[in-house]
Amino acid sequence: MRTIPRFILTALAMSCLPLTAHALTPDDSAPLGKLPDWVQPLSYHLDFRVDPSKQDYTGISLIDIELKQPADHIWLHGEELTVTQAQVATVGQKTTPTKTIKAKYAIAAEKEGVAVLNFGQVLPAGHYQVKLSFKTKFNQQLQGVYKVSFQGQPYVMTQMEAISARYGFPGFDEPRFKTPFELTLTVPKDLVAVANTRQVSDQKTKDGWRTVKFAPTKPLPTYLVAFAVGPWDVTKGPDIAPTAWRDHVTPLRGISPHGTGQKMQHALSETPAIVHTLEEYFGFGYPFDKLDILGAPDFAAGAMENPGLVTFRDYYMLLDKDSPVSLVQTSFNVNAHEISHQWFGDTVTMPWWDDIWLNEAFATWMQKKVTQKLHPEYRADLEVIEGANGAMQSDSLVSVRRIRQPIINNGDIDSAFDGITYQKGAAVLNMFERYLGADTFRKGIQAHVQQHQFGNATADDLIATLAKTSGQGEHFVKAMQSFLDQPGVPLVETSLSNKDGKTVLHVKQQRYLPYGSTGSVNQQWGIPVCVRYGEPTAAIADSKVQCELLEQPEGDIVLKGATASSWYIPNADAAGYYRFSLSNNDWARLNAQVTTLSDAEQLAYADAIDSAFQHGDIDASVVLTAAKQLATSKTREVATALIPTLTWLNKYLAKTPAEHAQITAVARDLYLARLQALGYERHDGESEDAGLLRATLTDFLALDIKLPEVRSALLSQSEKTLKPNAKGTLNLQVVNAELLGDILSVAVQEQGRKVLDQLIQELGRNGDPAQRLSLLAAIGAASQKEDAEVARNVAIDERVKVGEMRYLLNSSRLYGEGRAATWDWFVRNHDKVLKRTGSHTSGRIPGLVGGNGCSQEDADQLAAFFEPRVKELVGTERSFKQTRENALLCKALVDKQPSAAILK
Numbered sequence: 001m002r003t004i005p006r007f008i009l010t011a012l013a014m015s016c017l018p019l020t021a022h023a024l025t026p027d028d029s030a031p032l033g034k035l036p037d038w039v040q041p042l043s044y045h046l047d048f049r050v051d052p053s054k055q056d057y058t059g060i061s062l063i064d065i066e067l068k069q070p071a072d073h074i075w076l077h078g079e080e081l082t083v084t085q086a087q088v089a090t091v092g093q094k095t096t097p098t099k100t101i102k103a104k105y106a107i108a109a110e111k112e113g114v115a116v117l118n119f120g121q122v123l124p125a126g127h128y129q130v131k132l133s134f135k136t137k138f139n140q141q142l143q144g145v146y147k148v149s150f151q152g153q154p155y156v157m158t159q160m161e162a163i164s165a166r167y168g169f170p171g172f173d174e175p176r177f178k179t180p181f182e183l184t185l186t187v188p189k190d191l192v193a194v195a196n197t198r199q200v201s202d203q204k205t206k207d208g209w210r211t212v213k214f215a216p217t218k219p220l221p222t223y224l225v226a227f228a229v230g231p232w233d234v235t236k237g238p239d240i241a242p243t244a245w246r247d248h249v250t251p252l253r254g255i256s257p258h259g260t261g262q263k264m265q266h267a268l269s270e271t272p273a274i275v276h277t278l279e280e281y282f283g284f285g286y287p288f289d290k291l292d293i294l295g296a297p298d299f300a301a302g303a304m305e306n307p308g309l310v311t312f313r314d315y316y317m318l319l320d321k322d323s324p325v326s327l328v329q330t331s332f333n334v335n336a337h338e339i340s341h342q343w344f345g346d347t348v349t350m351p352w353w354d355d356i357w358l359n360e361a362f363a364t365w366m367q368k369k370v371t372q373k374l375h376p377e378y379r380a381d382l383e384v385i386e387g388a389n390g391a392m393q394s395d396s397l398v399s400v401r402r403i404r405q406p407i408i409n410n411g412d413i414d415s416a417f418d419g420i421t422y423q424k425g426a427a428v429l430n431m432f433e434r435y436l437g438a439d440t441f442r443k444g445i446q447a448h449v450q451q452h453q454f455g456n457a458t459a460d461d462l463i464a465t466l467a468k469t470s471g472q473g474e475h476f477v478k479a480m481q482s483f484l485d486q487p488g489v490p491l492v493e494t495s496l497s498n499k500d501g502k503t504v505l506h507v508k509q510q511r512y513l514p515y516g517s518t519g520s521v522n523q524q525w526g527i528p529v530c531v532r533y534g535e536p537t538a539a540i541a542d543s544k545v546q547c548e549l550l551e552q553p554e555g556d557i558v559l560k561g562a563t564a565s566s567w568y569i570p571n572a573d574a575a576g577y578y579r580f581s582l583s584n585n586d587w588a589r590l591n592a593q594v595t596t597l598s599d600a601e602q603l604a605y606a607d608a609i610d611s612a613f614q615h616g617d618i619d620a621s622v623v624l625t626a627a628k629q630l631a632t633s634k635t636r637e638v639a640t641a642l643i644p645t646l647t648w649l650n651k652y653l654a655k656t657p658a659e660h661a662q663i664t665a666v667a668r669d670l671y672l673a674r675l676q677a678l679g680y681e682r683h684d685g686e687s688e689d690a691g692l693l694r695a696t697l698t699d700f701l702a703l704d705i706k707l708p709e710v711r712s713a714l715l716s717q718s719e720k721t722l723k724p725n726a727k728g729t730l731n732l733q734v735v736n737a738e739l740l741g742d743i744l745s746v747a748v749q750e751q752g753r754k755v756l757d758q759l760i761q762e763l764g765r766n767g768d769p770a771q772r773l774s775l776l777a778a779i780g781a782a783s784q785k786e787d788a789e790v791a792r793n794v795a796i797d798e799r800v801k802v803g804e805m806r807y808l809l810n811s812s813r814l815y816g817e818g819r820a821a822t823w824d825w826f827v828r829n830h831d832k833v834l835k836r837t838g839s840h841t842s843g844r845i846p847g848l849v850g851g852n853g854c855s856q857e858d859a860d861q862l863a864a865f866f867e868p869r870v871k872e873l874v875g876t877e878r879s880f881k882q883t884r885e886n887a888l889l890c891k892a893l894v895d896k897q898p899s900a901a902i903l904k
Contacts, residue, residue: 025072025122030108033408034174034352035075038068041172042127043179048169049186049209050193050229052147052154056137061169063130064091072122077166077173077222078105078134079113079144085133088119090126105132105170111874112410113166113173132170141838142300142802144168150257150297151767155230157296157311159304162353162413165222176351176456178219186211187229194234194255195227196220196308198289215289218307219454221349226306228294233261237268237293240275246285250275255294255309256318263318267293267331270374274336277370278343283446287347287453293317293335298801300841303334305341305363312338313803315769324738325691327770329378336367348449351456353407356416357484358459361403361425368426377688382637385574385600388427389607391419392579395489396512396614397889398519399881403428404459404484414875415843420487427577428483434575435479435528435547436470444469459484479526479549483577488512490525491611492550494570495583496562503562505531507570508554512579515616516892526551527578532601533559533568536589540596545572567593574604579611591629599635606630606641613645614889616896620649624666631670636693639674643696647704652854652894667705671697680713682736695738702742703781703815711746714739718747722758730762732771740771744778745815748787756787764799776804780811788817792825796832805837809848819852823861826850830865834873843875846883853887854894862887 026038045062065074083105092098101119108116117130138147138156144167147156158168166173185193189210193199197215205211217225237252252271254264271293275286288308295317303312316331344366345359364387371380394400403425407413433441444466452461467476491512496505511523527550534543548557559566567589570580582590594605609626612618627642650663675697678690701707702714720734721743735743747755756779763775782791794800795808813822826833826849833849834842850862866873866880 025070028075030112030114030116031075032109032112032114035077035172035177038071039074039172040066040068041177041179042066044171044181045184046169046181046225047184047186048145048227050145050156051188052156052191052230053188054138055147056135057145057156058133058135059169061130061132061134061171063132063171065128065130067123067125067128070122070124072120073116073118074130075108076115076117076170077113077163078107078115078132078170079110079166080139081134081136081167081170083132083134083170085131086117087131088117088123089129089131090123091129103130113163115170134170136167139164139167139838140802141836141841142298143838148296148298148801151259153231153258155228155232155257155297157228157230157294158226158306159300159311160225160306161223161301161304162356162417163223163410165225168225171222173222175221175223175349175353178221178349178454178456180219181217181225183214183217183225183227184211185214185227185229190231191229192232192234192255193227193229194232194292194294194309196225196288196306198251218287218347220307220346224306224346226304226309226311228255228309228311231258232256232294233258233264235261235264235268237264238272240272240286240291243276243279243285245279245283250286250288251290253290253292254317255292257295257297257314260295260314260318263320264293264295266319266328267295267317267335270332271335271339273374274332274339274370277373278340278366281366281369281442281445282343282449284343284347284449284453286342288342291339298803300803303338305338305345305359307342307346310335310338313769315773318769322733322737323770324695324740325688326695326738329375329688329692332375332378333367333371333380333383336370337363340366340370343449347454348452349456351458353413353416354404355459356413357403357421357425358457358462360417360422361429364422364426365429379599379635379637379689382599382603382635384426384430385603386637387419387423388430388574388577389603391423391427392489392512392577392607392611394419394882395424395487396514396517396611397882397885398513398517399878399885400487401878402485402487409874411843411870411875411877415878424577428480431483431528431575431577432466432476432480434530434573435549436466436472436476440470441466475526475549475551479528479551482525486523486525488519488523490523490527490578491521492527492529492570492576492578492580493582494531494568494580494586496559496564496566496568496586498564499556503559503564503566505557505559505568505570506554507550507557509550509578510553512611512615514614514889514893515896516889524551524553525578528576529557529570529578530572530576531557531559531568531570532572532597533562533566534593535563535566536592540598547572565589569597569601569605571604572601573598574600580604580608581612581615581617591626594629595632599633599638602630602633602635602638603641606638610642610645614893616893619897620653623649627666628670636689636696640693640696640700643700647700650705651852652890653897664705664707667701668707668709671701672707672709675701675710680717680736680739682738691736691738694736695742698739698742702746711750714743714746715750717743718755722747722755729765730758732762732766732768732774737770737774741774741777744774745781745811748778748781749783752784753787753790756782756791760790760794760799763794772804773807776800776807777811777815780808781815782812783816783818785817785821788812788821789825791816792822793829796829796836802836802838805833806844806848813849813852819850819858823850823858827865842873843879845873846876846880850880850883851886853883854890855887856891858887859884859891 042064047060086103086105089100104118143164195214201213235254240250295314340363344362368380448465510521530547633639701710862884870877
């Protein structure tokens with residue numbers, strides 16, 4: 001029996017209604033947030049003609065759509081695109097176009113990237129095919145389809161997240177619209193073309209080009225569409241062997257700029273184990289048909305999880321035996337993060353950007369699991385705690401966002417990719433995993449992925465699944481939502497006492513706010529509080545842990561087996577996302593026990609000291625005492641935990657020569673002997689951690705404290721690297737790569753313009769990504785006024801890639817001429833900076849050029865510049881408010897501290 005097409009049945013049904021089709025046509029205005037629900041994309045065929053040597057490209061976006069009601073137009077996305085032809089075709093029974101009409105494409109809201117396609121007539125509900133032929137220039141700000149150069153050769157690649165697919169092609173640029181994509185790339189015959197999926201055909205064209213077609217993707221949102229064209233090296237990696245969850249081999253390749261393929265080997269060698277570990281955790285095989293990892297010559301993000309074609313900053317991928325240890329370890333971590341996304345984010349996608357934390361927090365949390373299993377020496381268990389402690393710094397601000405922040409406009413989307421989304425979100429997952437138990441939590445995650453595979457799911461979907469799997473019910477749901485749906489970090493105040501013959505810990509919760517904050521402390525969470533406690537004379541192994549869910553403003557926890565003399569730390573294993581404070585007697589007992597605690601708990605202790613100082617509860621002398629205690633630890637992360645606080649004391653609180661001398665003396669006593677024992681060169685057989693400790697101590701002592709002994713040693717090292725070789729280039733490889741930036745920074749500061757000019761010249765010809773980072777940091781560290789002005793101007797020079805600008809400017813603000821001079825330069829050059837960086841990175845600008853302020857004047861400068869421009873500079877409003885608030889809090893804390901606090 002012949003089936004009547006759906007759109008005909010729908011039209012017949014509509015004709016029976018008392019209203020005309022025209023009356024049912026949507027009468028709406030351009031949507032500045034979500035697109036309307038009455039049109040649904042079903043699939044895309046994207047055809048691009050790309051030549052990296054040109055300034056523009058052309059394409060065809062062929063989209064199958066479903067109209068769910070009669071309409072004479074649809075809304076979609078497109079930005080900076082010139083549509084040369086627009087057509088709409090009705091689709092017959094076999095999904096082939098049967099009747100074509102001309103349509104008119106027009107921009108409806110330019111800054112929002114919203115366009116309208118007018119049909120010129122009312123079309124009934126049904127299935128249609130939209131064809132949009134377009135042309136546009138390659139983006140210059142690392143968004144959409146953009147062009148970059150490496151060693152004089154041009155490359156084209158993509159970055160569609162968050163809302164940059166609209167720069168690349170017209171479509172429905174929202175994560176809830178997941179559809180299959182078929183990509184075709186027509187490229188010059190001698191270039192390499194890669195995309196999300198495997199190549200299925202490669203044919204020569206009459207004009208001498210090649211047309212490369214790729215297999216259809218699994219359902220994806222537009223932000224995950226990816227391709228690259230250029231003279232890429234393609235390096236075959238080890239095949240990813242089948243597992244119990246995947247019955248076939250998955251091919252693995254490295255994609256990198258011409259001549260760099262050999263440097264992809266390390267990252268490729270690590271990747272199969274990462275995939276296998278994730279498959280085991282999820283109980284779900286790697287879901288895409290191949291895996292390429294690409295080292296990009298320039299890239300706005302650190303990396304991007306495009307399924308089947310994961311892209312990274314080049315210095316994460318291009319490694320060799322001399323690469324800095326920090327980059328080798330970060331390479332693994334970032335690779336684990338992005339491949340985690342293949343399940344959480346790519347296979348299961350949030351429907352809207354308010355749940356972007358589901359992607360990023362989960363991948364941040366999951367990468368730590370992978371790293372801890374495959375490289376326990378990297379101490380990912382401590383990294384997650386350091387990340388949480390860092391997130392609590394910004395989470396203490398009144399202007400901070402929630403994890404699950406309502407998304408109203410494009411600026412909200414851009415500002416959602418921050419430490420709250422990544423590190424706080426990961427810490428909250430870590431806390432509730434501890435509360436439910438690792439096995440129960442894992443079963444919930446597996447059920448969630450299975451249930452929503454290749455579709456969309458919200459945070460509430462995940463929480464409901466976890467609650468069902470664990471049997472925890474509404475208490476768990478409310479507790480987890482309390483951390484997602486309100487900003488801030490809890491402060492758990494505790495005191496130990498004896499009641500009715502029992503040892504009772506009284507706990508009280510409120511919002512933690514630094515001294516000088518204008519916020520309210522009246523906030524409440526459902527906090528899984530875990531307490532470790534023991535007796536002073538007993539071994540730490542004999543300590544006990546007790547956990548309770550604190551749902552009320554205050555309550556009591558009976559510590560079984562504790563006595564009045566027991567010590568305790570109210571964040572066992574540092575698994576909780578909260579800060580804590582103790583009564584004076586309880587602090588005294590904990591202080592005596594600190595060095596026996598686990599590394600994780602010592603990091604929680606360090607954060608408690610720092611947060612108490614910021615809260616105004618203790619003065620600088622207590623911080624110095626705690627720093628001396630922690631510095632003896634054999635664990636790098638613990639020994640250096642209070643270095644950022646010491647740096648703050650030296651920069652802001654120390655006013656007199658005597659106070660600076662006291663900080664210098666403390667720093668020398670705590671760390672110099674340890675650095676000198678490590679030396680400034682790598683040693684055969686030394687641990688990677690030794691290299692990282694050397695770098696941390698050198699950076700602190702040479703650039704923050706400016707210890708003469710260390711600066712003299714680095715200056716001596718610089719003589720070797722600044723002497724040109726036979727080719728006229730600098731010998732950057734002859735010194736410890738981990739210290740290269742510090743060595744060159746000290747040379748610039750001590751020897752001035754001659755060295756600065758050498759480094760700028762070297763930057764213009766050096767293609768090694770890691771060495772370029774060191775050069776940029778050193779150029780920015782120029783501290784003399786005239787030298788620093790020359791250095792900052794390099795940031796807007798074409799010798800510096802767009803994605804590299806921040807390294808130079810950050811160094812100028814922190815280590816060069818300083819915050820005031822960097823701000824003044826920005827005000828004079830903001831048009832050039834913003835033209836290069838583009839609107840999608842505007843949110844980073846306030847902190848980059850105006851961060852580390854500590855006065856009312858600094859705060860007023862930020863407001864005067866950014867407040868009139870928040871509509872123009874999308875995403876800056878929250879960022880500048882946070883930067884301003886930090887400046888005022890810094891001032892308040894400085895004013896509160898006794899003038900002689902450091903000298904106690």
